[in-house]
Each structure stands twice: as C-alpha cells, then as structure tokens.
Amino acid sequence: MSLLLQTLNLKKSLGGRVVVDDVSLQVESGQVLGLLGPNGAGKTTTMRMIYGFLRPDAGSIIINGVGFDADVAAAKRSMGVCTQSDTFDTDFTVRDNLYVAASYFRPQVPDLNEHIAGLLQRFGLAEFADQKPDTLSGGYCRRLMVARALVNRPKLLFLDEPTTGLDPQARRALWRLIRSLREEGLGIVLTTHYMDEAQFLSDQLVVLDEGKVLAHDTPEQILGEFVGEHVIVLSQPLADSVTEWLRSAEIVGHEGVPGELHVPVGSAQLSGFAASFETLDYDVRKPNLDDLFERLSGGAQ
Amino acid sequence: MNKLRFYGAILDWQSRAVWGRHMKVYRRNWYTAFLPPAAEPVLLLLAFGLGLGAHVGGISFGGREVKYASYIAPGIIAYTIFLTAFFQTLYGAFIRMHYQRTWEGQLTTQVELPHVIWGEIIWATVLAAVYASIVAVVIILFNFTPLIDISVWGLIASLPFCFLFGVGFAAAGLAFTAWMPSIDHMNLPVFLIGMPMAFTSNTYFPIPQGNPWLDLLVQLNPVFHMSELTRGLMLNGELGWSHLIIGLSEVLIIVLLATPPTCRKLRRRVLGDSGS
Numbered sequence: 001m002s003l004l005l006q007t008l009n010l011k012k013s014l015g016g017r018v019v020v021d022d023v024s025l026q027v028e029s030g031q032v033l034g035l036l037g038p039n040g041a042g043k044t045t046t047m048r049m050i051y052g053f054l055r056p057d058a059g060s061i062i063i064n065g066v067g068f069d070a071d072v073a074a075a076k077r078s079m080g081v082c083t084q085s086d087t088f089d090t091d092f093t094v095r096d097n098l099y100v101a102a103s104y105f106r107p108q109v110p111d112l113n114e115h116i117a118g119l120l121q122r123f124g125l126a127e128f129a130d131q132k133p134d135t136l137s138g139g140y141c142r143r144l145m146v147a148r149a150l151v152n153r154p155k156l157l158f159l160d161e162p163t164t165g166l167d168p169q170a171r172r173a174l175w176r177l178i179r180s181l182r183e184e185g186l187g188i189v190l191t192t193h194y195m196d197e198a199q200f201l202s203d204q205l206v207v208l209d210e211g212k213v214l215a216h217d218t219p220e221q222i223l224g225e226f227v228g229e230h231v232i233v234l235s236q237p238l239a240d241s242v243t244e245w246l247r248s249a250e251i252v253g254h255e256g257v258p259g260e261l262h263v264p265v266g267s268a269q270l271s272g273f274a275a276s277f278e279t280l281d282y283d284v285r286k287p288n289l290d291d292l293f294e295r296l297s298g299g300a301q
Numbered sequence: 302m303n304k305l306r307f308y309g310a311i312l313d314w315q316s317r318a319v320w321g322r323h324m325k326v327y328r329r330n331w332y333t334a335f336l337p338p339a340a341e342p343v344l345l346l347l348a349f350g351l352g353l354g355a356h357v358g359g360i361s362f363g364g365r366e367v368k369y370a371s372y373i374a375p376g377i378i379a380y381t382i383f384l385t386a387f388f389q390t391l392y393g394a395f396i397r398m399h400y401q402r403t404w405e406g407q408l409t410t411q412v413e414l415p416h417v418i419w420g421e422i423i424w425a426t427v428l429a430a431v432y433a434s435i436v437a438v439v440i441i442l443f444n445f446t447p448l449i450d451i452s453v454w455g456l457i458a459s460l461p462f463c464f465l466f467g468v469g470f471a472a473a474g475l476a477f478t479a480w481m482p483s484i485d486h487m488n489l490p491v492f493l494i495g496m497p498m499a500f501t502s503n504t505y506f507p508i509p510q511g512n513p514w515l516d517l518l519v520q521l522n523p524v525f526h527m528s529e530l531t532r533g534l535m536l537n538g539e540l541g542w543s544h545l546i547i548g549l550s551e552v553l554i555i556v557l558l559a560t561p562p563t564c565r566k567l568r569r570r571v572l573g574d575s576g577s
Binding site (some may be wrong): 014015048054077085089103105106 | 314315318321322325326329401402403405406407408409410411412413572573574575
C-alpha cells in the first residue's frame with residue numbers, strides 16, 4: 001500500500017475565525033477515509049484545501065509524493081474530485097462532459113476513447129451518453145460526477161457528500177461503485193452526513209469538531225470511545241424510577257426518533273440497568289454514527 | 302502565485318484548454334452565433350451609410366473628404382471588437398461562473414484560477430476577432446458597390462492590431478464581472494462605461510475637438526485609438542503610429558493593472574477563499 005495523501009498540521013482561518021486547526025491526515029491506496037463532524041466542524045474546508053480550492057494558512061499537503069507547494073499541477077494530476085454540488089458542463093452531452101474534463105489534464109490519459117467508453121458502461125451512463133446532463137435523474141447526475149472525477153485515472157478520489165439527496169436505491173448503487181473503486185486500489189476521501197454511509201464505506205474515520213481532530217480511528221473504535229458499546233432504546237415518557245437511575249448513573253441519552261430515548265451505555269451499565277428493571281420493556285442495539293453525531297453536536301439530553 | 306507566474310499563466314496549456322472548451326461550444330452553435338456579426342454591419346451600412354449618409358454627405362478625414370459609409374466602416378470593425386470582447390467577459394463569463402458553474406468544474410482539475418481568467422480573456426478576444434473578420438467580409442462585399450470605398454489590404458492589416466486591443470477590452474469586462482453582484486448589475490458597466498466609451502471614440506461620428514476635458518477623455522479611450530488606427534489603414538492606407546502606441550499602451554495598462562485584483566476577487570467569490 002502506498003501513501004497517497006498526507007496533510008500535516010493544516011490550518012485555515014476564514015473571516016477571522018479559525019475553521020481548521022492543526023489537521024493531519026493520511027490515506028493509503030485501497031483505503032477510504034471518512035471525514036465526519038457536525039455542521040461547521042471544518043470538513044468541507046479541510047476537503048477544499050486538500051483538493052486545491054483553498055490555500056492553507058499553515059501546514060503542508062502532499063499528494064502521491066508531490067507537495068502542493070512544489071508542483072500543484074503534478075499533485076492535481078493524481079487526484080479526482082467530485083464536489084458537493086453538480087458542476088458538470090451543461091453545454092455538452094454526458095459523453096462530451098468526460099472528453100472535455102479529460103482535456104484539462106496533462107499528460108493525457110492513454111486510450112482515452114476506451115477509458116471513457118468503460119466509464120460510461122461501468123456507471124450505467126452508456127444509454128444516456130448523447131443526452132445533456134440536465135435530462136438525467138439525481139442519481140445519474142451523481143454517477144456522472146463520480147465518473148468525471150475518474151476521467152484522468154486518479155489514484156486519489158475526493159467525494160464530497162456524494163449521495164446527498166439521492167433515494168436509498170441510488171445511494172446503495174453508488175456505494176457499490178465506491179466499494180469497487182476502493183477494491184481496485186484507489187484512495188478515497190469521503191465526507192457525508194449519512195452515518196450508515198460513513199460506517200459502511202470508511203476504513204478509518206476522522207471526527208472533526210470546531211476545526212480540530214477529535215478522534216481518528218476505525219468506525220468501531222471511535223464509536224466505542226465516544227458513544228459506548230450498547231444503546232438502550234426506551235419509550236417515552238420514562239418512568240420516574242428510570243429517570244432517577246439514569247441521573248444517578250450520570251448517563252444522558254438523545255431522542256433517536258420522536259417518542260424514544262436512545263441511551264448509550266457500557267457493558268457494565270447495561271447489566272446494571274437490566275438488573276434494576278427486569279420487567280421494563282426496552283430494546284438494546286449497537287451504537288451507530290448517529291449516536292456519535294448527537295453526542296458531538298450537543299444533542300444529548 | 303506571484304505576479305510573474307500569474308501573467309505567465311496566459312501561455313500555459315491549461316489556459317488554452319479553457320478557451321478551447323469555449324471554442325468547442327461556439328463551433329456547435331456557429332449558425333446562431335454567426336448571425337449577429339454578419340447581419341449587423343449590413344444593417345448599419347444600409348441604415349447609416351445609405352439612410353443617414355444621404356443627409357450627412359461626406360466627412361473630412363486625413364485631409365480628404367470620404368463618404369459617410371466609408372467613414373463608419375472602420376468604426377463598425379472597432380465597435381465590433383470592443384463590444385464583443387467586453388460583453389463576452391461581462392455576460393458570457395458571468396453565466397459560466399455563476400449559473401453554469403463551469404469554472405468550478407474546471408478548477409477541480411489541473412486548471413487553476415489564473416488559467417480560467419486568461420482562458421476567458423483570450424476566448425473573448427478570439428471571438429471578437431472572429432466577429433470582426435465576419436464584419437470585414439461583409440464590408441469587402443460592400444466595397445464592390447458604390448456605397449463605400451476602402452482599402453481591402455488596409456482592412457486586413459488592421460485586424461491583428463484590433464485583436465491586441467481586444468485583449469484589453471476583455472480584461473476590463475472580466476474585472477466588472479468579478480465585482481458585479483448579479484447579472485442585473487451589468488447595466489452599470491454597460492451604460493456607465495461601455496456606451497460612453499463607444500460613443501466617444503469616433504466610431505460613427507467625429508468627436509468635435511477644442512474642449513480640453515473632452516479631448517482628454519477621448520485620448521484616454523482605447524476604442525478611439527483603435528477606431529482611428531483602423532480608419533487610417535482602411536481609408537488612407539497609413540498606419541497611425543501615435544494611435545498604435547498610445548492605444549496599445551492603454552490596453553497594456555488595463556491588462557496589467559486589472560487582472561491581478563480580478564484574480565483576487567474571483568478567488569474569494571468562486572472558491573470562497575477570503576483569506577484569514
């Protein structure tokens with residue numbers, strides 16, 4: 001596995017406010033790094049610095065062994081970018097969007113015609129190849145965005161909220177494509193608001209809050225550290241005895257869905273709870289990144 | 302990116318790729334894009350040359366009297382270069398930046414913002430030159446009629462100079478694009494800058510001399526120098542060195558002074574990089 005992305009101590013202030021503070025990341029080939037955090041955590045700013053939209057105030061970015069400061073064009077030759085919003089070229093057809101995007105890279109991709117035909121086929125875009133992108137559904141628009149990000153055969157792929165606004169079927173289809181890209185050895189940096197997506201796709205997660213790295217580990221480790229091993233799902237309103245037990249154990253939960261309280265606990269606490277409320281009707285589930293998100297965004301109550 | 306690298310980016314392949322993309326779009330729509338430069342001079346030469354010219358008679362230029370239609374033919378070339386280059390970076394670039402988000406897509410590649418800027422400026426200039434060439438063909442066809450009498454070689458010789466002037470007008474247009482908050486605000490540069498420049502430039506009528514302020518305004522107007530340079534070549538077969546030197550110096554100053562702040566403003570606007 002080769003190191004494709006290395007950022008060291010990135011810092012960025014916007015409008016006098018520190019937005020990214022001392023962020024260091026690494027991505028190797030065949031690895032998906034998920035950037036996670038509540039709104040305003042600095043995910044998008046970090047991403048935009050790494051793909052060259054914003055200039056860091058301090059720190060360095062090395063892409064596939066080439067520093068941004070040394071040779072930005074060479075560094076950008078190794079990367080593909082799928083931005084949050086669709087930015088394809090509405091003056092061209094789906095196929096020509098790929099050709100035009102390819103014209104912005106040197107050295108040009110060998111066997112470009114075959115490569116573009118392959119991308120159209122792989123992303124299910126072949127039947128729409130001669131249509132304008134604005135005739136495509138949301139799911140196919142996102143596929144085109146990802147396909148376009150791959151037109152230069154990058155080694156490192158940036159996916160900024162790639163499935164936002166898609167229906168579950170389209171999301172899963174795109175997940176399968178992202179998984180297959182990872183299996184081919186691409187390094188991928190992903191930001192998402194969907195916790196199941198981050199959990200399903202990421203090998204490692206970086207949790208950002210107020211511009212700082214709160215945690216950097218596998219999804220399982222991070223959940224264990226920030227949330228707990230189990231989540232007790234209780235129906236509201238709670239019995240006074242349960243409220244008292246939670247207060248005395250200094251455990252806070254969050255409203256997972258209206259009418260329910262989701263309470264993250266460790267194994268010992270779960271045993272204690274079970275012993276105290278033998279007749280109470282409740283569920284226990286594994287923690288997910290929604291719980292983490294609630295914890296980070298201060299949603300716990 | 303330091304200033305030298307910024308100016309040098311005009312020669313980078315990425316800048317060519319950007320204006321090459323615009324050329325591809327133009328080539329697809331050439332039949333609609335071809336109409337304005339082909340139809341406009343016909344209408345202007347007929348309306349002004351035949352219509353107004355019948356009332357105006359001749360106009361004195363370079364020590365001799367020329368037909369009014371002959372007088373305005375070089376003006377139409379100059380006017381085409383100015384308006385095409387200025388409007389293309391004003392409206393065309395704004396649409397690509399704001400509505401189509403073409404720039405954002407380009408910037409995810411090896412293209413950097415200075416390449417987008419130079420690509421837009423070169424494209425606007427190339428388009429202006431293409432339009433001026435179409436206008437030139439129409440004028441050459443009119444030259445077979447008694448309506449006008451110009452030097453065809455002078456006309457052809459004027460086109461490369463016009464191209465150089467176009468770079469300045471395109472750079473000025475892009476500067477306004479960077480600062481105007483919406484497309485509706487484009488009326489400000491069009492009517493407060495563009496139209497006054499066009500009508501104080503000797504394109505369609507000679508500006509009366511003697512008022513020192515008006516004289517200064519005219520001398521500071523590169524459209525005037527381009528118009529007079531073109532007229533000198535087309536009507537007398539003479540290269541007006543003073544217009545060439547003063548006009549191109551003004552263009553150079555516009556390009557050198559306008560493009561770096563344009564880039565800084567667009568960096569904030571397109572990339573959201575407001576600095577710290």
